[in-house]
Amino acid sequence: xxxxxxxxxxxxxxxxxxxxxxxxxxxxxxxxxxxxxxxxxxxxxxxxxxxxxxxxxxxxxxxxxxxxxxxxxxxxxxxxxxxxxxxxxxxxxxxxxxxxxxxxxxxxxxxxxxxxxxxxxxxxxxxxxxxxxxxxxxxxxxxxxxxxxxxxxxxxxxxxxxxxxxxxxxxxxxxxxxxxxxxxxxxxxxxxxxxxxxx
Amino acid sequence: xxxxxxxxxxxxxxxxxxxxxxxxxxxxxxxxxxxxxxxxxxxxxxxxxxxxxxxxxxxxxxxxxxxxxxxxxxxxxxxxxxxxxxxxxxxxxxxxxxxxxxxxxxxxxxxxxxxxxxxxxxxxxxxxxxxxxxxxxxxxxxxxxxxxxxxxxxxxxxxxxxxxxxxxxxxxxxxxxxxxxxxxxxxxxxxxxxxxxxx
Numbered sequence: 385x386x387x388x389x390x391x392x393x394x395x396x397x398x399x400x401x402x403x404x405x406x407x408x409x410x411x412x413x414x415x416x417x418x419x420x421x422x423x424x425x426x427x428x429x430x431x432x433x434x435x436x437x438x439x440x441x442x443x444x445x446x447x448x449x450x451x452x453x454x455x456x457x458x459x460x461x462x463x464x465x466x467x468x469x470x471x472x473x474x475x476x477x478x479x480x481x482x483x484x485x486x487x488x489x490x491x492x493x494x495x496x497x498x499x500x501x502x503x504x505x506x507x508x509x510x511x512x513x514x515x516x517x518x519x520x521x522x523x524x525x526x527x528x529x530x531x532x533x534x535x536x537x538x539x540x541x542x543x544x545x546x547x548x549x550x551x552x553x554x555x556x557x558x559x560x561x562x563x564x565x566x567x568x569x570x571x572x573x574x575x576x577x578x579x580x581x582x583x
Numbered sequence: 584x585x586x587x588x589x590x591x592x593x594x595x596x597x598x599x600x601x602x603x604x605x606x607x608x609x610x611x612x613x614x615x616x617x618x619x620x621x622x623x624x625x626x627x628x629x630x631x632x633x634x635x636x637x638x639x640x641x642x643x644x645x646x647x648x649x650x651x652x653x654x655x656x657x658x659x660x661x662x663x664x665x666x667x668x669x670x671x672x673x674x675x676x677x678x679x680x681x682x683x684x685x686x687x688x689x690x691x692x693x694x695x696x697x698x699x700x701x702x703x704x705x706x707x708x709x710x711x712x713x714x715x716x717x718x719x720x721x722x723x724x725x726x727x728x729x730x731x732x733x734x735x736x737x738x739x740x741x742x743x744x745x746x747x748x749x750x751x752x753x754x755x756x757x758x759x760x761x762x763x764x765x766x767x768x769x770x771x772x773x774x775x776x777x778x779x780x781x782x
Contacts, residue, residue, distance in 0.1 A: 389647055400613060416670075417645070417670070422598065423629065427626070429595050430592065446616070448588055
Protein backbone atom coordinates (compact mmCIF):
# COMPACT_ATOMS: atom_id res chain seq x y z
CA UNK A 385 0.00 0.00 0.00
CA UNK A 386 2.92 2.37 0.55
CA UNK A 387 5.12 1.61 -2.44
CA UNK A 388 8.40 -0.34 -2.42
CA UNK A 389 10.61 2.68 -1.58
CA UNK A 390 8.74 3.51 1.61
CA UNK A 391 8.38 -0.17 2.58
CA UNK A 392 12.13 -0.65 2.19
CA UNK A 393 12.89 2.41 4.32
CA UNK A 394 10.52 1.16 7.03
CA UNK A 395 12.06 -2.32 7.08
CA UNK A 396 15.60 -0.90 7.29
CA UNK A 397 14.64 1.48 10.09
CA UNK A 398 12.93 -1.40 11.93
CA UNK A 399 16.29 -3.21 12.07
CA UNK A 400 17.92 -0.42 14.08
CA UNK A 401 18.32 -1.25 17.77
CA UNK A 402 15.51 0.35 19.77
CA UNK A 403 13.06 0.62 16.84
CA UNK A 404 10.30 -1.92 16.18
CA UNK A 405 8.02 -2.11 13.14
CA UNK A 406 5.53 0.39 14.57
CA UNK A 407 8.07 3.02 15.55
CA UNK A 408 9.90 2.45 12.24
CA UNK A 409 6.67 3.36 10.41
CA UNK A 410 6.31 6.48 12.53
CA UNK A 411 9.96 7.41 11.95
CA UNK A 412 9.67 6.86 8.17
CA UNK A 413 6.53 8.97 7.98
CA UNK A 414 8.17 11.69 10.05
CA UNK A 415 11.14 11.69 7.65
CA UNK A 416 8.89 11.85 4.58
CA UNK A 417 6.69 14.60 5.93
CA UNK A 418 9.52 16.68 7.41
CA UNK A 419 11.59 16.33 4.25
CA UNK A 420 13.75 19.45 4.49
CA UNK A 421 14.01 19.46 8.30
CA UNK A 422 14.66 15.76 8.87
CA UNK A 423 15.15 13.62 5.76
CA UNK A 424 17.68 15.75 3.89
CA UNK A 425 19.92 16.43 6.94
CA UNK A 426 19.83 12.75 7.96
CA UNK A 427 20.73 11.76 4.42
CA UNK A 428 23.70 14.13 4.53
CA UNK A 429 24.85 12.96 7.95
CA UNK A 430 24.62 9.29 6.96
CA UNK A 431 26.51 9.99 3.75
CA UNK A 432 29.29 11.79 5.66
CA UNK A 433 29.57 8.96 8.16
CA UNK A 434 29.52 6.30 5.44
CA UNK A 435 32.22 8.10 3.53
CA UNK A 436 34.52 9.15 6.34
CA UNK A 437 34.12 7.09 9.53
CA UNK A 438 36.39 4.06 9.91
CA UNK A 439 37.51 1.85 12.80
CA UNK A 440 40.76 2.88 14.50
CA UNK A 441 43.45 0.30 13.80
CA UNK A 442 45.09 0.95 17.18
CA UNK A 443 42.24 0.84 19.72
CA UNK A 444 39.11 -0.20 17.80
CA UNK A 445 37.26 3.11 18.32
CA UNK A 446 35.46 4.65 15.31
CA UNK A 447 36.46 8.02 13.92
CA UNK A 448 36.98 10.00 10.73
CA UNK A 449 40.71 9.40 10.89
CA UNK A 450 42.88 6.41 11.75
CA UNK A 451 44.36 6.44 14.39
CA UNK A 452 41.37 8.01 16.13
CA UNK A 453 41.33 11.31 18.04
CA UNK A 454 41.76 9.52 21.38
CA UNK A 455 44.85 7.63 20.15
CA UNK A 456 46.33 10.82 18.62
CA UNK A 457 45.69 13.07 21.64
CA UNK A 458 49.14 13.94 22.99
CA UNK A 459 47.79 14.92 26.42
CA UNK A 460 46.67 11.38 27.17
CA UNK A 461 48.70 8.98 29.25
CA UNK A 462 50.29 6.25 27.10
CA UNK A 463 51.04 4.10 30.12
CA UNK A 464 47.34 3.45 30.91
CA UNK A 465 45.10 1.28 28.74
CA UNK A 466 41.40 0.93 29.54
CA UNK A 467 39.92 -2.26 28.07
CA UNK A 468 36.23 -2.02 27.10
CA UNK A 469 33.85 -4.46 25.49
CA UNK A 470 32.67 -2.23 22.64
CA UNK A 471 32.73 1.33 21.29
CA UNK A 472 29.53 2.20 23.19
CA UNK A 473 31.40 1.49 26.43
CA UNK A 474 34.33 3.63 25.26
CA UNK A 475 31.87 6.48 24.65
CA UNK A 476 30.35 5.94 28.10
CA UNK A 477 33.82 6.13 29.71
CA UNK A 478 34.55 9.33 27.77
CA UNK A 479 31.22 10.88 28.84
CA UNK A 480 32.21 10.23 32.46
CA UNK A 481 35.37 12.36 31.86
CA UNK A 482 37.19 10.29 34.47
CA UNK A 483 39.89 8.65 32.37
CA UNK A 484 42.69 10.20 30.34
CA UNK A 485 44.67 7.20 29.16
CA UNK A 486 44.25 5.12 26.01
CA UNK A 487 41.59 2.55 25.16
CA UNK A 488 41.39 -0.95 23.79
CA UNK A 489 38.07 -2.17 22.37
CA UNK A 490 37.73 -5.95 22.69
CA UNK A 491 34.84 -6.29 20.26
CA UNK A 492 32.86 -8.50 22.66
CA UNK A 493 33.37 -10.72 25.65
CA UNK A 494 34.39 -14.36 25.85
CA UNK A 495 31.41 -16.69 25.73
CA UNK A 496 31.60 -20.47 25.75
CA UNK A 497 27.88 -20.55 24.90
CA UNK A 498 28.27 -18.40 21.78
CA UNK A 499 31.66 -19.93 20.90
CA UNK A 500 33.60 -16.68 21.36
CA UNK A 501 37.24 -17.44 22.22
CA UNK A 502 40.23 -15.12 22.89
CA UNK A 503 41.24 -15.13 19.20
CA UNK A 504 37.79 -13.84 18.20
CA UNK A 505 38.40 -10.74 20.31
CA UNK A 506 41.30 -8.29 20.11
CA UNK A 507 43.11 -9.92 23.07
CA UNK A 508 46.24 -10.78 21.01
CA UNK A 509 46.43 -7.14 19.86
CA UNK A 510 46.13 -6.01 23.49
CA UNK A 511 49.01 -8.33 24.43
CA UNK A 512 51.08 -6.87 21.60
CA UNK A 513 50.37 -3.31 22.84
CA UNK A 514 51.39 -4.32 26.38
CA UNK A 515 54.57 -6.09 25.21
CA UNK A 516 56.17 -2.82 24.05
CA UNK A 517 57.01 -1.88 27.64
CA UNK A 518 55.31 1.53 27.45
CA UNK A 519 52.22 0.34 29.31
CA UNK A 520 52.18 0.47 33.12
CA UNK A 521 48.58 -0.49 33.89
CA UNK A 522 45.67 -2.17 32.12
CA UNK A 523 42.25 -1.27 33.55
CA UNK A 524 39.58 -3.84 32.72
CA UNK A 525 36.33 -1.85 32.43
CA UNK A 526 34.11 -4.81 31.59
CA UNK A 527 30.52 -5.36 32.62
CA UNK A 528 29.77 -6.98 35.98
CA UNK A 529 28.24 -9.98 34.20
CA UNK A 530 29.43 -13.60 34.25
CA UNK A 531 30.91 -13.33 30.74
CA UNK A 532 32.44 -9.92 31.47
CA UNK A 533 34.13 -11.15 34.63
CA UNK A 534 35.31 -14.39 32.96
CA UNK A 535 36.85 -12.28 30.19
CA UNK A 536 38.57 -10.07 32.78
CA UNK A 537 40.11 -13.11 34.48
CA UNK A 538 41.32 -14.61 31.19
CA UNK A 539 42.92 -11.31 30.13
CA UNK A 540 44.59 -10.90 33.55
CA UNK A 541 45.98 -14.47 33.33
CA UNK A 542 47.29 -14.00 29.81
CA UNK A 543 48.88 -10.62 30.56
CA UNK A 544 50.58 -12.09 33.65
CA UNK A 545 52.43 -14.37 31.21
CA UNK A 546 53.00 -12.15 28.18
CA UNK A 547 53.49 -8.78 29.91
CA UNK A 548 54.46 -9.55 33.52
CA UNK A 549 55.46 -5.94 34.29
CA UNK A 550 51.95 -4.60 33.65
CA UNK A 551 49.54 -4.11 36.56
CA UNK A 552 46.03 -5.33 35.74
CA UNK A 553 43.13 -3.72 37.61
CA UNK A 554 39.37 -3.66 37.19
CA UNK A 555 36.59 -1.16 37.96
CA UNK A 556 35.40 -1.19 41.57
CA UNK A 557 32.07 -2.86 42.22
CA UNK A 558 29.69 -1.39 44.77
CA UNK A 559 26.74 0.91 45.34
CA UNK A 560 26.10 3.09 42.25
CA UNK A 561 25.85 6.87 42.64
CA UNK A 562 22.38 7.78 43.92
CA UNK A 563 21.69 4.11 44.69
CA UNK A 564 19.35 3.36 47.57
CA UNK A 565 20.06 0.18 49.47
CA UNK A 566 16.41 -0.79 49.51
CA UNK A 567 16.40 -0.98 45.68
CA UNK A 568 19.78 -2.68 45.21
CA UNK A 569 20.16 -6.38 44.51
CA UNK A 570 21.71 -8.65 47.16
CA UNK A 571 24.84 -9.31 45.08
CA UNK A 572 25.69 -5.60 44.85
CA UNK A 573 25.14 -5.07 48.58
CA UNK A 574 27.32 -8.10 49.41
CA UNK A 575 30.11 -6.94 47.05
CA UNK A 576 30.00 -3.40 48.42
CA UNK A 577 30.14 -4.69 51.99
CA UNK A 578 33.14 -6.95 51.33
CA UNK A 579 34.94 -4.06 49.55
CA UNK A 580 34.14 -1.55 52.34
CA UNK A 581 36.59 1.29 52.92
CA UNK A 582 37.51 3.52 55.88
CA UNK A 583 35.68 6.87 55.66
CA UNK B 584 34.84 12.73 21.75
CA UNK B 585 33.18 11.14 18.73
CA UNK B 586 33.86 13.72 16.05
CA UNK B 587 31.34 16.13 14.49
CA UNK B 588 30.08 13.68 11.82
CA UNK B 589 29.05 11.03 14.35
CA UNK B 590 27.66 13.63 16.78
CA UNK B 591 25.52 15.10 14.02
CA UNK B 592 24.19 11.67 13.03
CA UNK B 593 23.33 10.90 16.66
CA UNK B 594 21.51 14.21 17.15
CA UNK B 595 19.50 13.74 13.94
CA UNK B 596 18.57 10.16 14.86
CA UNK B 597 17.57 11.34 18.35
CA UNK B 598 14.95 13.63 16.77
CA UNK B 599 13.10 10.70 15.17
CA UNK B 600 9.91 9.77 17.01
CA UNK B 601 10.55 6.79 19.28
CA UNK B 602 14.31 7.36 19.62
CA UNK B 603 15.89 9.17 22.58
CA UNK B 604 19.54 10.21 22.96
CA UNK B 605 20.61 6.82 24.31
CA UNK B 606 18.94 4.74 21.62
CA UNK B 607 20.14 7.21 18.97
CA UNK B 608 23.72 6.53 20.11
CA UNK B 609 23.12 2.79 19.91
CA UNK B 610 21.52 3.14 16.47
CA UNK B 611 24.38 5.31 15.17
CA UNK B 612 26.97 2.87 16.45
CA UNK B 613 25.06 -0.03 14.91
CA UNK B 614 25.02 1.79 11.55
CA UNK B 615 28.74 2.59 11.74
CA UNK B 616 29.74 -0.91 12.73
CA UNK B 617 27.39 -2.72 10.32
CA UNK B 618 28.38 -0.44 7.46
CA UNK B 619 27.59 -2.70 4.50
CA UNK B 620 24.60 -4.44 6.08
CA UNK B 621 22.89 -1.40 7.61
CA UNK B 622 24.40 1.99 6.77
CA UNK B 623 24.74 1.66 3.01
CA UNK B 624 21.23 0.17 2.44
CA UNK B 625 19.65 2.82 4.70
CA UNK B 626 21.50 5.54 2.82
CA UNK B 627 20.14 4.16 -0.46
CA UNK B 628 16.59 3.84 0.84
CA UNK B 629 16.60 7.37 2.26
CA UNK B 630 17.99 8.71 -0.99
CA UNK B 631 15.27 6.96 -3.01
CA UNK B 632 12.56 8.26 -0.71
CA UNK B 633 14.00 11.79 -0.71
CA UNK B 634 14.17 11.79 -4.47
CA UNK B 635 10.88 10.13 -5.35
CA UNK B 636 8.27 10.30 -2.58
CA UNK B 637 5.89 13.27 -2.68
CA UNK B 638 2.52 14.08 -1.09
CA UNK B 639 -0.54 13.24 -3.19
CA UNK B 640 -2.27 16.43 -4.31
CA UNK B 641 -5.67 14.71 -4.24
CA UNK B 642 -5.83 12.94 -0.88
CA UNK B 643 -2.68 13.93 1.04
CA UNK B 644 -1.18 10.40 1.10
CA UNK B 645 2.54 10.04 0.32
CA UNK B 646 3.72 8.05 -2.70
CA UNK B 647 6.26 7.99 -5.51
CA UNK B 648 3.69 9.35 -7.92
CA UNK B 649 1.02 12.02 -7.74
CA UNK B 650 -1.88 11.16 -7.61
CA UNK B 651 -0.97 8.26 -5.31
CA UNK B 652 -1.64 4.57 -5.94
CA UNK B 653 -4.81 4.66 -3.85
CA UNK B 654 -6.24 7.59 -5.83
CA UNK B 655 -5.28 5.97 -9.16
CA UNK B 656 -6.63 2.49 -8.32
CA UNK B 657 -9.60 1.97 -10.67
CA UNK B 658 -11.08 -0.78 -8.49
CA UNK B 659 -11.76 1.61 -5.65
CA UNK B 660 -15.13 3.20 -5.03
CA UNK B 661 -15.12 6.92 -5.94
CA UNK B 662 -18.34 7.52 -4.05
CA UNK B 663 -16.80 6.80 -0.63
CA UNK B 664 -14.25 9.08 1.05
CA UNK B 665 -12.65 8.09 4.36
CA UNK B 666 -11.37 11.13 6.27
CA UNK B 667 -8.30 10.46 8.44
CA UNK B 668 -6.17 12.70 10.62
CA UNK B 669 -2.79 11.83 9.09
CA UNK B 670 -0.99 9.44 6.73
CA UNK B 671 -0.23 7.02 9.60
CA UNK B 672 -4.00 6.60 10.07
CA UNK B 673 -4.44 6.03 6.33
CA UNK B 674 -1.81 3.29 6.51
CA UNK B 675 -3.58 1.78 9.53
CA UNK B 676 -6.89 1.72 7.60
CA UNK B 677 -5.15 0.07 4.64
CA UNK B 678 -3.53 -2.55 6.89
CA UNK B 679 -7.00 -3.45 8.17
CA UNK B 680 -8.03 -4.17 4.51
CA UNK B 681 -11.59 -3.18 5.38
CA UNK B 682 -12.08 -0.14 3.14
CA UNK B 683 -11.95 0.17 -0.63
CA UNK B 684 -12.97 3.76 -1.25
CA UNK B 685 -10.81 6.87 -1.42
CA UNK B 686 -9.12 8.79 1.38
CA UNK B 687 -8.77 12.36 2.53
CA UNK B 688 -5.92 13.22 4.92
CA UNK B 689 -6.82 16.21 7.11
CA UNK B 690 -3.27 16.91 8.27
CA UNK B 691 -4.33 17.18 11.92
CA UNK B 692 -7.41 17.80 14.01
CA UNK B 693 -9.02 21.07 15.08
CA UNK B 694 -7.62 22.36 18.33
CA UNK B 695 -8.60 25.61 19.99
CA UNK B 696 -5.68 25.15 22.39
CA UNK B 697 -3.09 24.86 19.60
CA UNK B 698 -4.86 27.42 17.40
CA UNK B 699 -5.69 24.92 14.62
CA UNK B 700 -8.77 26.08 12.69
CA UNK B 701 -10.60 24.54 9.68
CA UNK B 702 -8.47 26.50 7.18
CA UNK B 703 -5.28 25.01 8.67
CA UNK B 704 -6.53 21.53 7.76
CA UNK B 705 -7.63 20.27 4.34
CA UNK B 706 -11.33 20.73 5.18
CA UNK B 707 -11.93 23.20 2.29
CA UNK B 708 -10.36 20.68 -0.14
CA UNK B 709 -12.66 17.98 1.27
CA UNK B 710 -15.66 20.22 0.67
CA UNK B 711 -14.49 20.80 -2.90
CA UNK B 712 -14.17 17.04 -3.47
CA UNK B 713 -17.67 16.50 -2.08
CA UNK B 714 -19.19 19.33 -4.13
CA UNK B 715 -18.57 17.49 -7.43
CA UNK B 716 -21.57 15.23 -6.81
CA UNK B 717 -19.59 11.99 -7.26
CA UNK B 718 -19.35 11.39 -3.52
CA UNK B 719 -22.12 9.49 -1.75
CA UNK B 720 -20.68 9.05 1.74
CA UNK B 721 -17.94 10.58 3.86
CA UNK B 722 -16.69 8.31 6.65
CA UNK B 723 -14.99 10.23 9.46
CA UNK B 724 -12.31 7.86 10.79
CA UNK B 725 -10.97 10.22 13.45
CA UNK B 726 -9.64 9.33 16.88
CA UNK B 727 -12.06 8.96 19.79
CA UNK B 728 -10.46 11.95 21.49
CA UNK B 729 -12.06 15.30 22.36
CA UNK B 730 -10.28 17.06 19.47
CA UNK B 731 -11.03 14.20 17.07
CA UNK B 732 -14.72 14.21 17.88
CA UNK B 733 -14.92 18.02 17.76
CA UNK B 734 -13.32 17.90 14.30
CA UNK B 735 -15.84 15.23 13.21
CA UNK B 736 -18.75 17.42 14.31
CA UNK B 737 -17.37 20.52 12.57
CA UNK B 738 -16.84 18.61 9.31
CA UNK B 739 -20.33 17.08 9.49
CA UNK B 740 -21.84 20.55 10.05
CA UNK B 741 -19.92 22.12 7.18
CA UNK B 742 -20.69 19.30 4.74
CA UNK B 743 -24.39 19.53 5.66
CA UNK B 744 -24.24 23.07 4.21
CA UNK B 745 -21.82 22.73 1.31
CA UNK B 746 -22.66 19.18 0.14
CA UNK B 747 -26.15 18.39 1.48
CA UNK B 748 -26.50 15.21 -0.61
CA UNK B 749 -23.53 13.50 1.07
CA UNK B 750 -24.10 11.13 4.00
CA UNK B 751 -21.58 11.68 6.81
CA UNK B 752 -20.82 8.73 9.08
CA UNK B 753 -18.17 7.93 11.65
CA UNK B 754 -16.45 4.77 12.89
CA UNK B 755 -18.41 2.82 15.50
CA UNK B 756 -17.22 3.12 19.07
CA UNK B 757 -17.31 0.09 21.35
CA UNK B 758 -15.38 -2.84 22.73
CA UNK B 759 -12.15 -3.42 20.71
CA UNK B 760 -11.43 -6.89 19.29
CA UNK B 761 -10.00 -9.09 22.04
CA UNK B 762 -10.99 -6.52 24.65
CA UNK B 763 -11.88 -7.78 28.10
CA UNK B 764 -14.47 -5.77 30.00
CA UNK B 765 -12.42 -5.86 33.18
CA UNK B 766 -9.62 -3.92 31.49
CA UNK B 767 -11.76 -1.43 29.56
CA UNK B 768 -12.33 2.13 30.71
CA UNK B 769 -15.79 3.21 31.88
CA UNK B 770 -16.33 5.51 28.90
CA UNK B 771 -15.85 2.67 26.39
CA UNK B 772 -18.17 0.34 28.30
CA UNK B 773 -20.83 3.08 28.51
CA UNK B 774 -20.55 3.88 24.79
CA UNK B 775 -20.69 0.19 23.83
CA UNK B 776 -23.74 -0.34 26.04
CA UNK B 777 -25.63 2.63 24.57
CA UNK B 778 -24.76 1.45 21.03
CA UNK B 779 -25.75 -2.18 21.75
CA UNK B 780 -27.10 -4.25 18.85
CA UNK B 781 -29.35 -7.30 18.50
CA UNK B 782 -27.26 -10.51 18.14
